[in-house]
Amino acid sequence: MLIKRNPLESSNVTGYLFLLPWFIGFFGLIVGPMFISLYLSFTQYDLLTPPKWIGWQNYIDLFGDRRYIASVTVTLRFMIIAVPTQLLAALGVALLLNKGLRGLGIYRTAYYIPSLLGGSVAIALLWRNLFGMNGLINQVLAIFGIQGPGWVSHPSYALYTLIILATWQFGASMVIFLAGLKQVPTELYEAAEVDGANKTRQLMSITLPLLTPVIFFNLVIEVIKSVQVFASAYIVSGGTGGPVNSTLFYTLYLYQRAFNYFDMGYASAMAWILFIFLATLTAIIFWSSKHWVYYEDGGGRK
Amino acid sequence: MFKRSLWITMLLVFLFVLTTACTSNTGSNESVNDGNNGNDDNQGEANNSDDEKIELRMSWWGGQERHDLTLQVIELFEERHPEVKIVAEYSGFDGYFDRLTTQFASGNAPDLIQLGGSVNDYVDRDVLLSLNDYVGSELDTSLIDESAINAATFNGNLYAMSLGTNARGMLLNKSVFDEAGIPLPDDEWTWEDYTEIASQITTSVDGVYGTQVGSPNIFEYFINQRGKVLHVDGELGFDMDDALAWFQLWEDIGDQEGLVPPEIQAAAPEGDAGQSLIVSRDVAMMEIPSNQLGSFMSASEDEFVIHIIPYSSETGINGVPLRPSQHLAVNANTEHPEWSVKFMDFFVNDLEATAILESDRGVPVNSDVRAMLIPEMDEISSRIVEYVDWVSASSDADFIPFFPGYNESGDLFQEIHESISFGFMSVEEGAEVFMDELNAIMARHAD
Numbered sequence: 001m002l003i004k005r006n007p008l009e010s011s012n013v014t015g016y017l018f019l020l021p022w023f024i025g026f027f028g029l030i031v032g033p034m035f036i037s038l039y040l041s042f043t044q045y046d047l048l049t050p051p052k053w054i055g056w057q058n059y060i061d062l063f064g065d066r067r068y069i070a071s072v073t074v075t076l077r078f079m080i081i082a083v084p085t086q087l088l089a090a091l092g093v094a095l096l097l098n099k100g101l102r103g104l105g106i107y108r109t110a111y112y113i114p115s116l117l118g119g120s121v122a123i124a125l126l127w128r129n130l131f132g133m134n135g136l137i138n139q140v141l142a143i144f145g146i147q148g149p150g151w152v153s154h155p156s157y158a159l160y161t162l163i164i165l166a167t168w169q170f171g172a173s174m175v176i177f178l179a180g181l182k183q184v185p186t187e188l189y190e191a192a193e194v195d196g197a198n199k200t201r202q203l204m205s206i207t208l209p210l211l212t213p214v215i216f217f218n219l220v221i222e223v224i225k226s227v228q229v230f231a232s233a234y235i236v237s238g239g240t241g242g243p244v245n246s247t248l249f250y251t252l253y254l255y256q257r258a259f260n261y262f263d264m265g266y267a268s269a270m271a272w273i274l275f276i277f278l279a280t281l282t283a284i285i286f287w288s289s290k291h292w293v294y295y296e297d298g299g300g301r302k
Numbered sequence: 303m304f305k306r307s308l309w310i311t312m313l314l315v316f317l318f319v320l321t322t323a324c325t326s327n328t329g330s331n332e333s334v335n336d337g338n339n340g341n342d343d344n345q346g347e348a349n350n351s352d353d354e355k356i357e358l359r360m361s362w363w364g365g366q367e368r369h370d371l372t373l374q375v376i377e378l379f380e381e382r383h384p385e386v387k388i389v390a391e392y393s394g395f396d397g398y399f400d401r402l403t404t405q406f407a408s409g410n411a412p413d414l415i416q417l418g419g420s421v422n423d424y425v426d427r428d429v430l431l432s433l434n435d436y437v438g439s440e441l442d443t444s445l446i447d448e449s450a451i452n453a454a455t456f457n458g459n460l461y462a463m464s465l466g467t468n469a470r471g472m473l474l475n476k477s478v479f480d481e482a483g484i485p486l487p488d489d490e491w492t493w494e495d496y497t498e499i500a501s502q503i504t505t506s507v508d509g510v511y512g513t514q515v516g517s518p519n520i521f522e523y524f525i526n527q528r529g530k531v532l533h534v535d536g537e538l539g540f541d542m543d544d545a546l547a548w549f550q551l552w553e554d555i556g557d558q559e560g561l562v563p564p565e566i567q568a569a570a571p572e573g574d575a576g577q578s579l580i581v582s583r584d585v586a587m588m589e590i591p592s593n594q595l596g597s598f599m600s601a602s603e604d605e606f607v608i609h610i611i612p613y614s615s616e617t618g619i620n621g622v623p624l625r626p627s628q629h630l631a632v633n634a635n636t637e638h639p640e641w642s643v644k645f646m647d648f649f650v651n652d653l654e655a656t657a658i659l660e661s662d663r664g665v666p667v668n669s670d671v672r673a674m675l676i677p678e679m680d681e682i683s684s685r686i687v688e689y690v691d692w693v694s695a696s697s698d699a700d701f702i703p704f705f706p707g708y709n710e711s712g713d714l715f716q717e718i719h720e721s722i723s724f725g726f727m728s729v730e731e732g733a734e735v736f737m738d739e740l741n742a743i744m745a746r747h748a749d
Contacts, residue, residue, distance in 0.1 A: 047407035048427035066735070067717075133569050150565035155724050239396070240713065243568040244720045259400045260709040262423075264407075 041268035047258075051265065058269035068270070070245040071253035074159060078249070079226040082166045087218055090170040094177035095207075108178065111171045118169035124235035128152055131161045152236050155246035162247060165232055173218040180214030181207070212293040220285055227278060230255065250274055354385075356638050358645065361391040362416035362628075363398040365597065368662050375655045379648055386641055388414075399709070413636040414645060417462060417629045420708040424631065425456045426747070431632040431639055432459040433646075440643040442651055450667040453626045453701050463650050464626035466664020468591045469693035470519050471622070472611055477604040478586040482506040486607065492615040493551060496587075500560025503586045512560035513587040514567045514579055515552050515723065518704060518715050520589050520611060524548055526621030526699040527614035533705055536748040538741060545733040549722055553729050564723035576601040592689050593627050593664040596682045608689050610696075623701040624694055627664030665690045705740065706747035714739055 041058055043051035062068050097107055117123050130136050131151035138148035151161045188206050197205065230251040233241065241248030258267035362372060369392050376388045391412055405411040406429050417424060424430050437443050437460065443451060450464035479486055484502055487495055500512025522532055531539035555561050562585050570579050575597035580588040590598060595608055613620050630649060632642040648655055656671040661683045666672050676687060705711040718736045721727040727735065
């Protein structure tokens with residue numbers, strides 16, 4: 001026989017009450033708007049007059065849109081170059097710092113700071129000036145008699161300056177790598193040394209395999225971050241994605257469509273495609289992790 | 303048990319969301335009064351009288367000078383009408399329209415809104431108040447130039463007041479011309495003269511190029527010069543040949559070394575006199591709106607003159623119309639239409655107010671105001687007026703707004719120009735993509 005209890009005394013209720021702020025945020029700011037945008041993606045909506053249902057038209061139009069294709073290309077190119085470069089830089093510096101240097105804390109902080117600042121508007125502005133026609137970079141090149149191009153205003157270079165900017169922010173992944181490196185049991189290295197393995201061999205056979213869970217984590221995070229680049233491209237190109245669409249990141253084009261071209265329906269369709277793409281990509285990475293991610297305790301392996 | 307408590311929690315969530323949503327709608331005034339109810343009567347009354355004030359919000363973009371002048375006019379209006387309070391929302395040009403769009407979408411747009419050449423975009427979306435009912439009562443248009451009224455009239459309804467008359471012109475850096483020993487062009491120069499002068503400047507002055515690729519405004523004049531118009535009744539008024547001729551013109555100027563390299567032009571932010579290429583001495587000729595002459599002159603030590611845009615040698619047409627610099631419009635959903643229109647009237651017709659504003663937003667559109675201001679103008683302002691008068695007397699074209707979908711068509715224009723000058727497209731390909739996509743934009747905005 002059940003004993004009736006005051007529902008407020010139930011520990012569950014207390015738990016949910018504590019979760020309330022999160023629930024409000026989750027339903028009010030994430031789930032709600034997501035479903036509204038799903039609806040809007042099937043409409044023509046110019047923000048000022050009521051949305052008009054047009055079915056799949058936005059999704060069909062996307063594939064014939066020259067600038068949409070340009071934005072996908074730019075974003076993919078960025079992802080393919082920036083993610084590995086950044087992970088390699090982070091791992092490399094983490095390996096160096098893991099040698100038990102003096103003043104490790106200072107180095108760690110110094111390398112970490114860019115990833116705190118890097119996403120900010122101020123740094124993007126600084127970047128734009130550093131790499132401008134008469135910026136510091138070109139002034140230094142001029143000392144060696146090289147006439148540098150307009151790094152951010154020439155379509156062949158603009159994306160790469162943004163890739164450098166993203167790579168420079170490797171600090172966050174580096175800190176995670178450092179933590180991962182500390183987890184590798186020293187007895188494995190000692191055993192390897194006894195067996196006569198050199199440093200490279202130790203790196204390949206001990207460090208990297210045991211670091212794969214951390215690489216996996218960083219990879220997922222960086223891939224997600226790379227398709228969300230917005231602020232730096234917006235600032236560096238003055239909001240245009242130019243010159244000649246060379247910095248037209250997916251999110252930047254989405255923003256232009258929504259707020260400059262009064263085309264919220266189209267932008268919503270873009271957002272949903274991005275969401276599905278990202279979910280699929282993450283799922284693929286998770287699935288592939290079975291084959292290359294090793295856990296020391298054998299957990300996660302069949 | 304679990305289900306039930308979950309249900310209660312969800313209910314709580316929704317109640318909470320509901321209450322926050324409601325309070326944010328009614329604003330903060332209520333909560334102020336609540337706190338005062340039992341407390342202090344005097345303070346409560348003071349707050350009440352503040353609440354009864356009619357509050358209008360006005361937004362504009364501009365530089366610091368315009369902000370200061372506009373705020374002075376607002377103060378003057380509040381002095382005359384103590385029952386009205388005007389909240390100013392001002393910023394630079396960057397992001398102004400993004401914010402405005404979002405404000406309209408959330409039903410939170412200001413009562414009084416400064417607009418530029420894209421009034422038609424907002425009229426199409428029914429978000430502006432038609433002023434017809436107020437003309438003759440709150441709004442006096444008897445002394446306003448007819449062209450200014452026409453520029454803001456759509457389907458027989460007046461939707462905005464022009465804040466000044468402008469004429470675009472070619473800004474010439476006279477100092478560079480002098481250094482190069484090139485005489486200033488005469489009043490009836492043609493595109494051939496322009497091309498030649500541009501290449502002469504590049505070759506004879508070190509580090510200075512002739513000019514930069516023309517803006518959408520010159521494109522408009524160029525089309526006018528060919529006896530056509532940008533658009534009529536929602537369709538393009540020109541065809542492939544005209545687009546080809548336009549892109550070929552700039553290709554030719556570039557071939558003769560009259561153009562600044564595209565990577566330099568792409569780096570210059572738009573609409574900022576201080577960072578323009580003519581001020582940084584990268585180019586010697588650049589098209590500007592006449593009311594900006596002062597900003598350019600004060601940003602450089604060089605001597606500048608404003609000159610008419612080159613004529614077409616084939617048709618002899620110049621194509622530069624007088625145009626409104628900016629507009630002031632009223633939000634269709636304003637709670638105080640009469641007061642908003644009254645302020646608008648004050649802004650363009652009141653002699654004291656316009657004396658403060660002078661020609662910062664172009665030459666005043668009210669003839670009495672002009673008569674009062676002109677004798678007292680400084681040198682730059684009188685040169686602006688002189689130029690606008692000259693265009694007014696010689697103009698052979700009417701003002702029509704830029705293509706519908708101002709941002710989109712403007713971006714397309716710039717992208718095609720960059721694609722051609724960076725060598726990603728030939729002139730033919732560029733013209734073709736331009737026409738195709740422009741037609742698509744026109745079609746999208748027609749429904």
